[in-house]
Amino acid sequence: VADKIVLVGTGLIGGSFALALKKAGAAGTIVGVERSGEALERARALCIVDEGAADWAAALQGAGLVMLAVPVAQMPAVFTAIAPHLEARTVVTDAGSTKSDVIAAARAALGPRIGQFVPGHPIAGAERHGPDAATPGLFQGKKAVLTPLPENAPEAVERVAQAWRACGAQIHTLSAEQHDAVFAAVSHLPHLLAFALVADIAERPDADLLFQYAASGFRDFTRIAASSPEMWRDISLANRPALMRELDRYIDRLQALRTALEAGQGAALAAEFDTASAARKAWGRAIEAAEPRPAPRDE
């Protein structure tokens, strides 16, 4: 059944989702919703959407699947906008980087129809964003994490899972709390750390000298610091409790390293570095086997 799909947000993630579904023949009409006519026009020119909608009512009429691919801070407004027009057969999902806050927004707006919302998060991205960065292969071989709610019918979860499989993604299931804790540790905290390092260097009087001698290690370490400031502000706030736990933990760890360094405890430093080096090598081999690496890119 080629369902009508409503795409709210036609940037990198939403655009790639639409292009992948089209390529797989898994989409009927794709209707785009964007904040500006200009953005919508660009999405149409790139064949991400087939048409725009005059209003939310028109967009949602007869929709099988609604994908919310907007920054997490915009989710509450979007849920409020769609709630009055949501038909009983429509399944809503999202691609937000945090889940507890998006679920809370959905519950507040959808009330007893919360079972129609299946929360999701594809683990793919790039430093580039916007519809021009969208590509049908973005999710190929990547993970799509679903964090189903107790209220979700199995058929609703399966409809979302099918769409992601059609995009080439592997379905993983976590609780929302697990999801947010995991990504605070392996994604949100590293972004914060990279931002902090680059901002600190950039604000110094001798920033030019410092940047001049930064080499390939610095390049890799700080690549994520080129990410969208607004998106990461929103993610940081949306996942604040888990991110603060990770940040506190990490500051404690740095304090311990500082103590070891000050005392000249070479063995303690070597133990820390050795734990990290062995784990990173093992992880590198595992990820390399599972996902051949695309070429990195800077903006």
Place this chain on the structure above:
Amino acid sequence: VADKIVLVGTGLIGGSFALALKKAGAAGTIVGVERSGEALERARALCIVDEGAADWAAALQGAGLVMLAVPVAQMPAVFTAIAPHLEARTVVTDAGSTKSDVIAAARAALGPRIGQFVPGHPIAGAERHGPDAATPGLFQGKKAVLTPLPENAPEAVERVAQAWRACGAQIHTLSAEQHDAVFAAVSHLPHLLAFALVADIAERPDADLLFQYAASGFRDFTRIAASSPEMWRDISLANRPALMRELDRYIDRLQALRTALEAGQGAALAAEFDTASAARKAWGRAIEAAEPRPAPRDE
């Protein structure tokens, strides 16, 4: 004049230096000094050195240039070993990642002949190490930083600079203090941060779950955490004063971010991220223009 060159340490850096000089026709006989006969045999098999030396006296007899490419912690012992055999015409240089401590070791061992030592540091490397990782192109287009001493004759500095130019490197000059401060900020601290992050995750009961969801941002951010624990222990201790200043600064910065996060100050977070993102993009463009990127590699 094809000088006799003594290579102390035939691993990634020393080996690549020798192979590059040979390729450029800028080396006479290259004599290797290694801690084991096995390592020396491997260097000979890989054509990194032409011959081994029976002892320090034989190695140094008639040498034009001595390259010390051993971990910084071994430098004091090496200077002590070469001091009694150093001829007046011989210039000694090194490839150590820190400079103040190596210079102190050289002064202690060489005394009034300190002018024969020209400190250096090529800004190139790879996660892999050892002679098998050596390649003649390692320094092509990269920076070789020299931190000349007041006692160095211009001819001595020029002899070292010529060798690095023959390897394809660009010569940069800094004071040892500048060098150590710069690299504490753009290299040593990032390594410490990446090691700390990976070690912290690796030690958790749910490490497998966390690593499973780590994606490309984590991969790039933590690539340097696969580096040699022993080498980075030595660098951390060798550059302790500058590294502690950087670590303290960075912990302060994280504390400020934590405060902003706790207070939900989105504008402060966005300002930090924006400063970083703009600076990282500008640096990425600059470095991309100056040095085309090689493919990244994990071990």
